[in-house]
Amino acid sequence: MRFTVNRFVEKLERSWIPLIVANIFIAFAAPFTTAYYDYRYFEQWYDIAIKYGLSKTYTLAAKTAYFPLTVYTFLLFHWLGLSLASLLKFEAGPLNPVVVLVDKIPFILSFNLIYLVLRRRYGYAAGLLWLINLSAYSTLAGFQFDLLVALLILLSMILLEEGKAEKSLLLASLVTLLKQIFVFTALVPFAYILKRHGLRRALVDAFVYFVAPIVLFSLPFLLYDPVDFVAKSLLFHGLRYPQDLSLWAVPLYAVSFNVQLLPEFITWAWAVPFAAFMAYLFYKLVRIGVHTEKALFYYVLVVSGILVLNKVGGLNYLTWLTPLLIAMSARLGGDLGLKLRKVSVALPIWSLAIYPFFTFYTAVIVGGDIYIVEDSSWEPAEGIFYASYGYHNPLAAIISFLKSSPTSYFIFRSLYNAMPLTSIMVTLVYNAAIIYVMRVAWRSAGW
Numbered sequence: 001m002r003f004t005v006n007r008f009v010e011k012l013e014r015s016w017i018p019l020i021v022a023n024i025f026i027a028f029a030a031p032f033t034t035a036y037y038d039y040r041y042f043e044q045w046y047d048i049a050i051k052y053g054l055s056k057t058y059t060l061a062a063k064t065a066y067f068p069l070t071v072y073t074f075l076l077f078h079w080l081g082l083s084l085a086s087l088l089k090f091e092a093g094p095l096n097p098v099v100v101l102v103d104k105i106p107f108i109l110s111f112n113l114i115y116l117v118l119r120r121r122y123g124y125a126a127g128l129l130w131l132i133n134l135s136a137y138s139t140l141a142g143f144q145f146d147l148l149v150a151l152l153i154l155l156s157m158i159l160l161e162e163g164k165a166e167k168s169l170l171l172a173s174l175v176t177l178l179k180q181i182f183v184f185t186a187l188v189p190f191a192y193i194l195k196r197h198g199l200r201r202a203l204v205d206a207f208v209y210f211v212a213p214i215v216l217f218s219l220p221f222l223l224y225d226p227v228d229f230v231a232k233s234l235l236f237h238g239l240r241y242p243q244d245l246s247l248w249a250v251p252l253y254a255v256s257f258n259v260q261l262l263p264e265f266i267t268w269a270w271a272v273p274f275a276a277f278m279a280y281l282f283y284k285l286v287r288i289g290v291h292t293e294k295a296l297f298y299y300v301l302v303v304s305g306i307l308v309l310n311k312v313g314g315l316n317y318l319t320w321l322t323p324l325l326i327a328m329s330a331r332l333g334g335d336l337g338l339k340l341r342k343v344s345v346a347l348p349i350w351s352l353a354i355y356p357f358f359t360f361y362t363a364v365i366v367g368g369d370i371y372i373v374e375d376s377s378w379e380p381a382e383g384i385f386y387a388s389y390g391y392h393n394p395l396a397a398i399i400s401f402l403k404s405s406p407t408s409y410f411i412f413r414s415l416y417n418a419m420p421l422t423s424i425m426v427t428l429v430y431n432a433a434i435i436y437v438m439r440v441a442w443r444s445a446g447w
Contacts, residue, residue, distance in 0.1 A: 019131065023108075023112070026137075026140060029141065030104050031100050032097055033388065034143040035141075035142040037387070039143050041062060042074045045064065045071055046074070046078045048061055049075055055221060055224035055225075058225065059228045063236075064232045064233060066179070066233065067177045067178060067179070068177055068220075069178050070178050073178075077102055077103050077106060078099065078102075081096075084102055085098045085099050107145070110150065111136055115130050117158070121158070121327070122326070122327050122331070129341060129345065133322055133326075134348040134352050135319040138315070138348070138352040144314075144316045145178055146179075146317065147319060148178060149320055150319050152174050152178070153185060153320060153324070154324065157298075157324065160192060160299075161295045166208075167209075168189040168192075169186055169190065169193075169209040170213065172186040176214060177214055180237070181310060182306075184302055186206070186210050187278065187282045187302065188295065190206055191282060191286050192290035193206075195290060238267070238268065240373060241266065242266065243311075244373075245313030245315065247313075247427065248270045249373075250428070253420040254424065274305075274309040274310065281301060285298065291446075294444070296324065297441040299324055300325070300328055300437065300438070300441040304321060304434050304438040306320070307321060307431075308434050316352070321434070326341070326344050328441065329341040332444065336440065346433075347430065350429065350430055350433070351426075351430050355430075358419065358422040360384075361385075362415045365399055365402050365416075367381075368381060
C-alpha cells in the first residue's frame, strides 16, 4: 500500500496536469474579466499614441501613474490584440474578448514562468502553492501588471543568489520601470557590489545597469515634456491620500472616507518611516555584508517593507510578495515552513476575497457607492462591476439573487454601513500577517 502511494506521489510530482488545468481556466476566464476602471485609462494611452505620437502619452493622458515600461507593454500587446481582432473580423470595441486576452499575454506568461521557476528551484509543492494561490488569478482578472512585477523580482533575487549582481541590478531597473516604488529592490545587489568591489565599481555598475536603462526607456517622454512626465508618474503618488490595505489608510476609514477631516501631512508622513526602514536595511546589508545564500530573505524584507510602510495598499500588491513567500516556506521547511505556506494561501484570500466582500461587493449588492481614493471621488459600485465583468457571468447571477432577497439585502446594507469598521479590521490583520513574515525573514537573515 505504501509503495502504491509513493508511486502515485512520484507520478503527481512529474505531472503537468495542474498547470494545464490552470491555463485552461485562465484561457476561458481571462478574456471576460478586467478592471475596466483602470483599463479605460490604458486604452486612452493607445488612442493618444496612435493619433498624436508616443512621446505625448504622459502629456495628454488623463492619468499615467506608471513608469514607461508599463506603457510600452500595454501599447504593444493592445496593438497586437486589435490587429488580431481585425484579422478575425471581430469588432474591436471596448473589452473585446480577443483584444483583452492578447492584452493579458504578458501576465499569463509571467504566471507560467513563476510556476516553472518555483517548481524547478523549490520543488513541486512550491509550484502547486502558486497554482492554487488567489493572488495570481485576481491579478489576471483585474488587468494589473503585478504578475510581471512579481516575476522580475523573483528573477532578480535568484540572479543575486547566483552571484550575478549586475544582472540582478538590470532586472531591478526593469521592475522600477513598471512600478516606481521598486527602486528600492536595487539596494540589495548594489550593497553586494559595494561590499565586494568598493564604491567606485558599485556606482559605475549602478549607472550602467540601473540608471541608464530607466533613462533610456523614459527618454521620449523626458525630451518632449519632462514636467508632465515627472508630475504624472511621480508627483501624483505623492499627493494622493492613503488607500486600501495600507496602515496609513486607517485614519481615512476612521473618518468614514471624509478626506476633509484628515490633516494634510497624512499624504506624505508615510515617507519618513519608510525611508528610515530602507536606510536601516541598507546599513545592515553594507555593515554585515550581503550573503548570496540569504538573498531570498533580503528581498522578502524589502518587498514586505514596501507593503507595510507604503501609503498605497493595493489589493493585488500582495502578488509581489507571494512567490518569495512560497520560496521562503520551501527553503525553511519544518513547522515554520508549514506556517508560511498557510500564510501564503490564507493571506490572499483575506485581502482579495474577504476585503472586497466587505467593501466593493457589498456596495454592488445594495447599489451603493465606493470611494476611489486616487481620483478623490465617489463612484457607483454597480457601474464599475458590470463594466468590468458584464451581466452574463455566475457572479452577476449571485449578486442579482442577493439583491432580490429582503433578508440578504438587509444584511448587506448593514455591512455597507459598517464598511469603515470592517476596512480597519481587515487592514490591521493583513498587515500583522506581513509583519510576521518580515520577522521570520529578519531572523533567517541572521540579524
